Amino acid sequence: MNRNDWWRGGVIYQVYPRSFFDSNGDGVGDLLGVLEKIDYIASLQVDAIWLSPFFTSPMKDFGYDVSDYRGVDPLFGTLADFSQLVRAAHARGIRVLIDQVLNHSSDQHAWFEESRSSRDNPKADWYVWAEPRDDGTPPNNWLSVFGGPAWTWDSRRRQYYLHNFLASQPDLNFHCEAVQQQLLDDMTFWLALGVDGFRLDAANFYFHDRQLRSNPANHALREGSIGVRSDNPYAYQQHIYDKTQPENLLFLRRIRQLLERYPGTAAVAEIGCDHSLRTMAAYTGGGDTLHMAYSFDLLTEQCSPAFLRSTIESVEAELVDGWPCWSIGNHDVVRVMSRWALNGQPDCGRGRLFMALLLSLRGSVCLYQGEELGLDEAELQYEQLVDPYGIRFWPEFKGRDGCRTPMPWHAQDPHGGFSAEQPWLPVSAGHLPLSVAAQEADEASMLATYRRFLAWRRQQPLLIEGRLRVVHHDDALLVFERRLGEEAWLCLFNLGAEARHFSLPNPVEALPAPASNAVFEGSGVHLPAHGFGFARLLG
Incomplete structure (x- = not known):
């Protein structure tokens, strides 16, 4: 803390x-x-x-x-x-x-209840109010994330108010x-x-x-x-x-x-x-x-x-x-x-x-x-x-x-x-x-x-603070480096449903990360389906 x-x-x-x-x-x-x-x-x-x-x-x-x-x-x-x-x-x-x-x-907030009560109250401009167009429709074409127009008519103020989400969630006027x-x-x-x-x-x-x-x-x-x-x-x-x-x-x-x-x-x-x-x-x-x-x-x-x-x-x-x-x-x-x-x-x-x-x-x-x-x-x-x-x-x-x-x-x-x-x-x-x-x-x-x-x-400062560079991807594998100071790791992930082999660019030392199941052998690494592994780059 x-x-x-x-x-x-x-x-x-x-x-x-x-x-x-x-x-x-x-x-x-x-x-x-x-x-x-x-x-x-x-x-x-x-x-x-x-x-x-x-x-x-x-x-x-x-x-x-x-x-x-x-x-x-x-x-x-x-x-x-x-x-x-x-x-x-x-x-x-x-x-x-x-x-x-x-x-x-909420439209049940006291601020909104006051704002909608008239056009000249102390909180009249705390929400986004707008006049209708000449034909009575909303002032523009903005849409709500939750469907339909982002504007709802309020009969008390005789204006539209803006809501990017539900009509019961009026937007505050920032x-x-x-x-x-x-x-x-x-x-x-x-x-x-x-x-x-x-x-x-x-x-x-x-x-x-x-x-x-x-x-x-x-x-x-x-x-x-x-x-x-x-x-x-x-x-x-x-x-x-x-x-x-x-x-x-x-x-x-x-x-x-x-x-x-x-x-x-x-x-x-x-x-x-x-x-x-x-x-x-x-x-x-x-x-x-x-x-x-x-x-x-x-x-x-x-x-x-x-x-x-x-x-x-x-x-x-x-x-x-x-x-x-x-x-x-x-x-x-x-x-x-x-x-x-x-x-x-x-x-x-x-x-x-x-x-x-x-x-x-x-x-x-x-x-x-x-x-x-x-x-x-x-x-x-x-x-x-x-x-x-x-x-x-x-x-x-x-x-x-x-x-x-x-x-x-x-x-x-x-x-x-x-x-x-x-x-x-x-x-x-x-x-x-x-x-x-x-x-x-x-x-x-x-x-x-x-x-x-x-x-x-x-316990791994490199994973928390280190730089990242992607070095390889194909239809299943994603491989990136993490570096901090002189320390460098290779992080390998197989997103495919079948085992894959990856040829290592440099000598490595396998790291005992929990649940990792990659097998490092000489100049390559075997990754089972959905497998992953971490290794320290030595060269």
């Missing part, structure tokens, strides 16, 4: 509280549930936890619609529970980052100085309570074009663009005017200035745009912006060696003095065990490969709860869905519920040991054999492998 730059190479474990552990038997996970399992989190050897929203909310988007930025929703507990959790985490050397959903609030200051004050509230930083939701959405110009059409759909996989029309626009505006960077610098007043704190930004790597570079460069950022580039279905090489090299080229945060799963995308499965069949050996690859990249890492168990995407029926995004685009897009189902703690207990009552989403029957209890009894389990690998990585 005494390293202020812990975030450089740090591992952050994302906890989705409502699905982690239910301490009071109401079917929903809570803060005391996270506290009860804090020793489990500590056993993973992670540096920090990122808590998804637990703020007061009507839960139209499960906490990402905040109605009180300083309140804990009773569903999750109390402010005292949160403070107790922070103290317990700190006592175990774990930092606590919390989600900040600054782009939009062109209003009072809004910026209020949000910074709210962040200061949590810093004073001891949080170690923030994950910034939709961090490139804050500002919009003042002139409200319409977006041009997008004739070149790109893998990773928001909406491509769900056939969402959002992908059919170039999002030039509705987000990623130049003014955004100035506000992010204000966040960094705030964090500098609390040594050892850090922020990681979520970047969702078609030029995400360029935006990541701008948002983390220069030493006066954010500490880290991650994009959706590795949250797509693409995982070929060619795609991975292109992404890694683009990050290395674009970021320069910026800092990436890598992630292959979170609460918004299909679980990686299903998304990157070969022939639709999740494979534990392949899951170990994903682990080793992710934790060998230059940068920080976000792990999503359940990845350490090898959980795959839960299959739900339409009537079981609660995610408004999935309900809207079913069946082409099944939404985010399948990656949000509860953690399985004990296979024999009701509802997987998550809760004594029916959970808010069902526990997947396929997840029960992968429960924490079952895997803790098996030294060869995915969980045991994660623990060993994370502990080993902590």
Whole structure:
């Protein structure tokens, strides 16, 4: 806890509280549930936890619609529970980052209720209001990520308001100085309570074009663009005017200035745009912006060696003095065990490969709860869905519920040991054999492998700080070097379903990385299917 730059190479474990552990038997996970399992989190050897929203909310988007930025929703507990959790985490050397959903609030927030009441109240310009066009239609063609126009008519003000997500999530107007200051004050509230930083939701959405110009059409759909996989029309626009505006960077610098007043704190930004790597570079460069950022580039279905090489090299080229945060799963995308499965069949050996690859990249890492168990995407029926995004685009897009189902703690207990009552989403029957209890009894389990690998990585400065250069890829293999000072490693990964051989460019010394199964023989290395290995370069 005494390293202020812990975030450089740090591992952050994302906890989705409502699905982690239910301490009071109401079917929903809570803060005391996270506290009860804090020793489990500590056993993973992670540096920090990122808590998804637990703020007061009507839960139209499960906490990402905040109605009180300083309140804990009773569903999750109390402010005292949160403070107790922070103290317990700190006592175990774990930092606590919390989600900040600054782009939009709930339409039930007192700010919005006042703003919509008239055109001349003190908060009249705290949200983005616009006049209709002459024919009564919205002021431009901007679309919501969750489907349909990004504008909703309000009969009280007789104007449209902007919402990049649900209509119940009106966008705050960051062109209003009072809004910026209020949000910074709210962040200061949590810093004073001891949080170690923030994950910034939709961090490139804050500002919009003042002139409200319409977006041009997008004739070149790109893998990773928001909406491509769900056939969402959002992908059919170039999002030039509705987000990623130049003014955004100035506000992010204000966040960094705030964090500098609390040594050892850090922020990681979520970047969702078609030029995400360029935006990541701008948002983390220069030493006066954010500490880290991650994009959706590795949250797509693409995982070929060619795609991975292109992404890694683009990050290395674009970021320069910026800092990436890598992630292959979170609460918004299909679980990686299903998304990157070969022939639709999740494979534990392949899951170990994903682990080793992710934790060998230059940068920080976000792990999503359940990845350490090898959980795959839960299959739900339409009537079981609660995610408004999935309900809207079913069946082409099944939404985010399948990656949000509860953690399985004990296979024999009701509802997987998550809760004594029916959970808010069902526990997947396929997840029960992968429960924490079952895997803790098996030294060869995915969980045991994660623990060993994370502990080993902590002792390897080269993996945390070293430079990275990709040296080879083909249809199955990805090979890169990591270098720190005079030390140089070769990191080899076989993403194919068949064994492969790689000729070594220099003499090497095999390294005993946990779960590595590469066989180094003379001038070559044998990599079994989904195999990986590490070696020190000697020449």
